[in-house]
Amino acid sequence: MAILILGASGTVGGATARALARLGAGxxxxxxxxxxxxxxxxxxxLEVAIGDLDDPPSLDRALAGADRMLLVAPLGPxxxxxxxxxxxxxxxxxxxxxxxLSTLGVxxxxxxxxxxxxxxxxxxxxxxxRSGMAWTHLRPGPFFQNLLxxxxxxxxxxxxTAAWGExxxxxxxxxxxxxxxxxxxxxxxHEGRAYALTGPAALSGRELAAGLSAGLGRPVGYADAPPEAxxxxxxxxxxxxxxxxxxxxxxxxxxxxxxxxxxxxxxQVCGRRPRSVExxxxxxxxxxxxxxxxxxxxxxxx
Numbered sequence: 679m680a681i682l683i684l685g686a687s688g689t690v691g692g693a694t695a696r697a698l699a700r701l702g703a704g705x706x707x708x709x710x711x712x713x714x715x716x717x718x719x720x721x722x723x724l725e726v727a728i729g730d731l732d733d734p735p736s737l738d739r740a741l742a743g744a745d746r747m748l749l750v751a752p753l754g755p756x757x758x759x760x761x762x763x764x765x766x767x768x769x770x771x772x773x774x775x776x777x778x779l780s781t782l783g784v785x786x787x788x789x790x791x792x793x794x795x796x797x798x799x800x801x802x803x804x805x806x807x808r809s810g811m812a813w814t815h816l817r818p819g820p821f822f823q824n825l826l827x828x829x830x831x832x833x834x835x836x837x838x839t840a841a842w843g844e845x846x847x848x849x850x851x852x853x854x855x856x857x858x859x860x861x862x863x864x865x866x867x868h869e870g871r872a873y874a875l876t877g878p879a880a881l882s883g884r885e886l887a888a889g890l891s892a893g894l895g896r897p898v899g900y901a902d903a904p905p906e907a908x909x910x911x912x913x914x915x916x917x918x919x920x921x922x923x924x925x926x927x928x929x930x931x932x933x934x935x936x937x938x939x940x941x942x943x944x945x946q947v948c949g950r951r952p953r954s955v956e957x958x959x960x961x962x963x964x965x966x967x968x969x970x971x972x973x974x975x976x977x978x979x980x
Contacts, residue, residue, distance in 0.1 A: 680743050681863050683708045685750030687715040690779055693856030694748055695724055703864035709740045731760040741771035746863050749778040755920050761802035765809055775812040777862045782819040812869040814862045818855045819848040819876040822958040826965055833967035837899040841908040842883045845932035848876035848940050851953040858947045874941025877952045893959025894968045905929050
């Protein structure tokens with residue numbers, strides 16, 4: 679059984695490759711665009727292929743001999759096109775099972791109310807379901823790792839700044855998503871399943887900050903800001919307009935109190951509870967400017 683990991687230099691793809699190495703699954707081949715980012719993967723005994731979804735011959739070469747694939751495409755205006763190219767290439771190569779990284783709520787949002795990533799992800803899911811290959815959809819909530827972008831501000835000001843109001847979100851640790859992906863790729867029995875992947879609770883901004891405080895052992899507050907101010911700050915940091923627009927739509931849904939159901943996919947697949955914000959904070963304490971003794975650093979299934 680050979681497995682191809684797309685997006686292997688990214689957050690979920692790279693963590694999935696490492697999780698498969700821990701499981702002893704394989705052989706595992708990792709597709710990366712930048713050879714400079716491949717050293718860590720090769721050091722784990724994983725095969726590395728250079729290419730990307732916009733280079734069909736490189737994708738065909740990477741898929742040679744693979745019978746399972748993790749589909750992770752860069753979020754952006756070209757998401758649907760790139761996923762379509764990957765699905766077509768996998769079908770040509772004789773891949774039997776594709777595990778797709780999607781997003782939480784993709785199937786529940788009503789027409790005209792979906793933030794921009796939702797329709798593209800659902801289109802990819804439907805395309806995969808029609809492909810004739812076995813499929814598994816992973817639908818995670820927003821990643822705790824997104825908070826690392828605010829680490830400098832948290833170190834300086836001691837607060838998360840966001841435009842979520844009193845709304846809640848079902849965050850998840852990207853390492854938990856990767857552990858589920860690795861199991862779905864390495865084991866049978868996940869075909870035709872869609873897993874909702876979240877942490878143990880839906881959190882408001884204030885509860886998220888309180889969890890960071892507990893994990894780091896230092897006060898972290900929540901500063902609610904007008905959505906327009908947050909969007910202007912994102913533009914000033916150089917964020918592309920399509921992503922600013924998508925995040926504005928998500929912020930509006932959260933502020934309006936959109937439901938944030940808690941999923942049980944991590945427990946179903948891995949047989950353990952998902953990581954909490956407190957665990958995430960302890961494991962990433964250094965990024966937030968805190969030195970902790972005995973941080974768990976848990977990265978596997980245990």
